[in-house]
Amino acid sequence: MENHTINLTRGVPPAEVFPIKEIETCLSTALNRDGGQILTYNFVPGYAPLRQILAERMGVPVDQIFTGNGSLEIVNFLSSIFLNPGDCAFTESPTYDRANTLFKRTGAQMVGIPMEADGVNLNALEEALKRRSPKLFYTITDFHNPLGTVTSLEKRQQVARWAQEYNFIVIEDSPYRALRYHGEDLPTLYSFAPERVVHLCSVSKLLAPGLRVGWAMGSPQIIGKLVKWGIDSTLASPSPTQAIVYEYMRAGLFDINIERLKKVYAPRLAALASALDRTLPEVIYPKPEGGFFIGLTLPAGNTMDRLISDANTVGLKITDGRAFFTHPADGERFLRIPFCTLPPEEIEEAVQRLAGIVQR
Numbered sequence: 393m394e395n396h397t398i399n400l401t402r403g404v405p406p407a408e409v410f411p412i413k414e415i416e417t418c419l420s421t422a423l424n425r426d427g428g429q430i431l432t433y434n435f436v437p438g439y440a441p442l443r444q445i446l447a448e449r450m451g452v453p454v455d456q457i458f459t460g461n462g463s464l465e466i467v468n469f470l471s472s473i474f475l476n477p478g479d480c481a482f483t484e485s486p487t488y489d490r491a492n493t494l495f496k497r498t499g500a501q502m503v504g505i506p507m508e509a510d511g512v513n514l515n516a517l518e519e520a521l522k523r524r525s526p527k528l529f530y531t532i533t534d535f536h537n538p539l540g541t542v543t544s545l546e547k548r549q550q551v552a553r554w555a556q557e558y559n560f561i562v563i564e565d566s567p568y569r570a571l572r573y574h575g576e577d578l579p580t581l582y583s584f585a586p587e588r589v590v591h592l593c594s595v596s597k598l599l600a601p602g603l604r605v606g607w608a609m610g611s612p613q614i615i616g617k618l619v620k621w622g623i624d625s626t627l628a629s630p631s632p633t634q635a636i637v638y639e640y641m642r643a644g645l646f647d648i649n650i651e652r653l654k655k656v657y658a659p660r661l662a663a664l665a666s667a668l669d670r671t672l673p674e675v676i677y678p679k680p681e682g683g684f685f686i687g688l689t690l691p692a693g694n695t696m697d698r699l700i701s702d703a704n705t706v707g708l709k710i711t712d713g714r715a716f717f718t719h720p721a722d723g724e725r726f727l728r729i730p731f732c733t734l735p736p737e738e739i740e741e742a743v744q745r746l747a748g749i750v751q752r
């Protein structure tokens with residue numbers, strides 16, 4: 393392991409968790425059962441049997457489900473639908489950098505609301521709302537990317553109330569929700585304001601990202617707008633992969649796979665938390681109970697350019713923490729560590745190397 397570079401930049405599932413044989417069987421079953429339908433245009437909003445089974449899983453009527461080419465495509469559609477140049481959009485700060493890029497691309501004015509260990513800072517959010525109502529607020533309520541935090545019940549309820557009062561849409565992006573390794577699930581933010589919140593999920597972290605299958609659950613009005621935008625943008629989303637996911641869920645394999653994944657990832661989270669507590673006790677981080685990431689704040693005196701260049705010298709690749717923040721300077725000492733991709737021994741080694749370059 394000595395000379396091998398350890399990559400801490402990618403929050404993707406490791407190749408060994410992909411159930412390739414099961415997916416092969418699901419594709420073959422789908423083609424045999426419904427090949428004519430699967431291989432033609434399946435007009436937006438997506439492959440009907442998948443939408444139906446998702447509606448049943450989520451407990452909503454089928455006209456409240458839209459399937460897309462990964463959840464990021466749906467973020468892209470929603471930002472194009474709701475944001476015009478000069479509009480205002482709120483995100484958490486830090487937030488998922490790719491979603492932020494999509495919002496910025498619309499020409500909207502972005503406001504980042506600082507995060508705390510249990511979700512967004514409500515005082516800062518209220519002050520920002522009093523200054524200017526946004527068209528939308530993007531939030532990652534469960535096992536945040538990049539922080540690993542979960543938004544508390546109280547904060548979910550308050551954001552839902554303000555969404556009604558100040559008349560904005562909430563995008564609740566939730567690809568990690570099912571990956572809880574301990575503790576109890578909280579109700580979705582969607583459940584507190586179903587007409588204002590679009591809840592997004594995908595199979596990227598729960599089955600395989602290459603399938604590019606994500607979905608939105610929202611009010612029939614919002615889903616209707618997505619359908620119109622989707623037809624105009626892509627005509628139809630790829631149904632062979634949506635049919636694979638349908639077969640996978642129909643066979644009861646999806647929930648079994650999630651349990652398998654938890655058994656792989658839970659020891660990796662434990663290994664990272666234990667290595668950090670032993671080796672870098674001075675770093676501050678919220679203790680995640682699931683997901684893919686731990687977000688760290690390093691002690692004062694550390695700066696990102698130096699960390700990135702020192703990391704290279706000890707065989708570590710790290711993500712520039714500034715990329716996650718509305719004001720990049722706020723991320724000068726921020727590190728996102730994905731624990732999902734690496735086996736526990738490599739996690740231990742990565743933290744040892746990190747400890748060698750962190751200024752105390």
Ligand SMILES: Cc1ncc(COP(=O)(O)O)c(C=O)c1O
Binds near residue numbers: 595
């Ligand atoms: C918060 C969040 N949203 C969306 C995505 C992208 O998901 P998908 O592969 O479904 O487009 C990711 C991927 O890392 C993510 O972390």
